[in-house]
Amino acid sequence: MPGVIAEAGRSRLSSSFLRSLKAWLLVLPLLAFIGVTFIVPLGSMLTRSVHAPVVADALPETLALLRSWDAAGLPGEAVYAAAAREIRTARETRTLGQVATRINRLKSGLRGVLSRTARQLRSIGPRPGDHEPERAGQPPDDATPWRDTLLGIDDAWGEADTWLAIRRAGERFTARHYLNALDLTQSVDGGVVAQPPELRIYLPLLGRTLLVSLAITVLCLVLGYPVAYLIAQAPPKRANLLLLLVLVPFWTSLLVRTTSWIVLLQSQGVVNDLLVAAGLLGDEDRLAMIYNMTGTMVAMTHVLLPFMVLPLYSVMRTIPPHYMRAATSLGGTFFQAFRRVYWPQTLPGVGAGSLLVFILAIGYYITPALVGGRTGQLISNMIAYHMQQSLNWGLAAALGGLLLVCVVALYLVFDRLVGVDRMRLG
């Protein structure tokens, strides 16, 4: 008998191993594909949010020398010599602009100093001594021709702060973008302080994004719950029809829906026209319902409502109708019965729908970009701004990283509560 069982063990091992191997081989192509086309890009964004190679690559020798500088007095002549050479090279390879921008973020004014220095260094030539033939020959050990030259170009080269800024900008890995994204700054000497309230941009925006998303979630719940209930109670034929009405916006292009809201809500739009025609509004005081936060909220609620109704409906459909009948027949009012009997049973649907809507809302970009105007922008729009206009990609990446953390956290909650593999579509 033991022999038989040992044999059984072996054959089971191989056959179940083969089966899971086969399953994995089927899944592997997609995993590899998602890995390369999606996860690696996210990783490259996260890397960029902490990786700042521009200055480090452009001024390697200067930075190496600065590392041993005690920051008390001015750096030695070797640093000035290396800096002059590397600034000139950076100008020739056209990277000086980027380098200057980064350094300027730490100490404003340095952009000008750097470009002025580069310009003048070119006219001076490779060595400052070359212009003074009468002093030819080996300079004395304590001679500081490069320091003098740079100081001659700009006084800033004589300030320790300038060198500190360069040293900090030269760090290859930095938490700077994240500090920036959280409205913190690091002073040149390394301490972290909060920005003065009037300069805070991102935290209030993040707060507003969360608040707006929450408001939209609540709105969707308030609008969606009764609708889902109606569909769940309807006879099958009618339920299907009503479900189609919910699905129409789900399938319609997002841009089309956003365009519709512009057409409806703009000041010369259909709704204002109707109100004016009905005499409820003077032609002068048409309502500003779009290109502001109202527009963002209305359009996003419209876009996200199906994501609330569908999970609610799929839960409500499984609750037998006689529960409510039994509860009301026991003498309670409808609302008592609802609160005690029906609502608790729909909580899984409420959780799933709310999380889904919330997750989608905090990452929304297109709708606020098109109908949000200046006041209706969310965190995504700021990311797009830094990606496309200010070209501060490090900051964009850090903001993206923060948003990603929020979403991943919510996603994990969603997975725990609902299970991603139980998700159904339309």
Added chain:
Amino acid sequence: MSGKTVHVEFEGVNKSYDGRKLVVRDLNLRVEEGEFLTLLGPSGSGKTTCLMMLAGFEDPTGGVIRIFGDSVGKVPPRRRNIGMVFQNYALFPHLSVGENLAYPLEVRRIERAGVVERVRRALRLVRLEGFEGRRPGELSGGQQQRVAIARALVFEPRLVLMDEPLGALDRRLREEMQYEIRRIQRTLGVTVVYVTHDQQEAMAMSDRVAVFNRGRIEQVAPPEVLYEEPERGFVATFIGDNNLLFGRVLGVERDICEADTGTDVVKAFLVAPRGVGDRVTLAIRPERVALDPEPGRYSNEFEAQVDDIAFLGDHLRVRLTVCGSTDFVIKIANTVGHGAVLEDDRVRIGFTPLDCRALVPDEEREEG
């Protein structure tokens, strides 16, 4: 039994899914050609597993399975030419009845006219002429079952396996289909290995029944033999009702032994050789026990106390305390009307030693 061809043979077959627990243990079984053999046993006793090994969907962990003498260990299911009927029919829902039946024929590249003819014949066999065009979803459960049977037969396999094919039907339909399946099997003369956990179904349909218990065959025999001559306590109680008494052998005289149950000495028929001092399990059918017999008529006569009486129309079930058992049931025909016995009465019962079978206790075999 001899003289007929052995169609299917299990020899020393073991099966384990997880490498630890054997769900089929040392199975030896022969099915003759044209026989209707039923595997009967409680849930989880390994019936489906046996069928799946025979069909080729599971590999035995040890032992050999032969069909017409050839080991089929390396033969894939599709080459075994075995018809199969599944519990939930497993009809292809996207194909019509006709297409379902034509499927095995098309796989075998039979030309068009032959297919049509055979499909018609198979449908006639299950009395579903004219249903070719319907989808399985448009049929009742019984009709779907007939289609499933027809599909398992249409390619003329010589062996058909059925795994609880009537499990999903209601009682009336089940009885009708039992008859139908039996009729078809007799008409075609195919070998059928049938699985069920319903003992009545097994008794009604089979030539022989193999009783399964925890991965082992307890006994293989025709239904009436199983009922009249169970060889194990498990079989004795699984097929029909039985009273079990436990005792030790006091003495043996030819086929009859005397056994001490602790309170009484019972004479019983020895099914297997036992020696003095061995433990035995005694099995007596409730309907073979007489109430208040003429004194001296039976060599087993005992005083009993009535604990409970259930009135069941044509008969009464009376629960007694007797021979060390507090759960001894007898069945008496309702010929005298209700009230022949009363609770707490003291009565006499009697039965012949031939109706009281002394079996080897089940525990003893487990150990061996």
Added chain:
Amino acid sequence: MGRLLHVAFCAAVFVFLVAPILVIVPLSFNAEPYFTFTDGMLRLDADAWSLRWYEAVAGDGEWRRALVNSLVIGVSATVLATVLGVLAALGLASPAMPGRAVVMSVVISPMVTPVIVAAAGMFFFYSSIGLAQTHLGLILAHAALGTPFVVITVTATLAGFNHDLTRAAASLGAGPWYAFRSVQLPLVLPGIVSGALFAFATSFDEVVTVLFMGGVEQRTVPREMWAGVREQISPAILAVATFLIAFALLLMGLVQWLRGRGSGSEPAARDAATA
């Protein structure tokens, strides 16, 4: 009374859901370059209605190129997403699949990641390997965004598939490939096609990755719409929008129809022992 209120409330919500989309359709026939109903339109004056915006769109090379781009990118991304998604769903449906939950979260992640974050990451990475401003880059990006839909739909269909059918086919003499082709494939095909339609709709509506990674050569229909809404707002957009609405209704109808067909497979009611 309460019930009446409830129904009225729901009717209002349905109007909120559907009316804004429908309003666009008549406005796209406006003879004037306005975004609102003119007096003439309201009087049903034939002159106030016209097909001029449709003609404008049809005659516009940019819109035509955008449509071609959308179709090329959409179809390629859909094929890619469907092939990979179906294979993965087959693996995920196997009970022997270890680490199923983790794999599933990875596979679903493109669906829940904010598209702006995904697009930013893709921009960085695809630029570094020379795929930015190429059709291939967008096809890969859209395929990644579309796969979760395929995987979810097909896994759900496979979960409802009764594996006895495959065994039945084998017992009737069919080889594994023939059994797959003649039994499993037709039964899960509606699910696969639904998933593919979802993936196509995702790509056909996607604008953020196109904004970030697409060059002038890769402008798609939604990208043109975006430009239209942001820059040169013109009722031509409404003509395109009407076309897109019709297209969306078509896709939706197809998916619903397939769903009705797909439910043909019987529930897998067999005991776990035989499954």
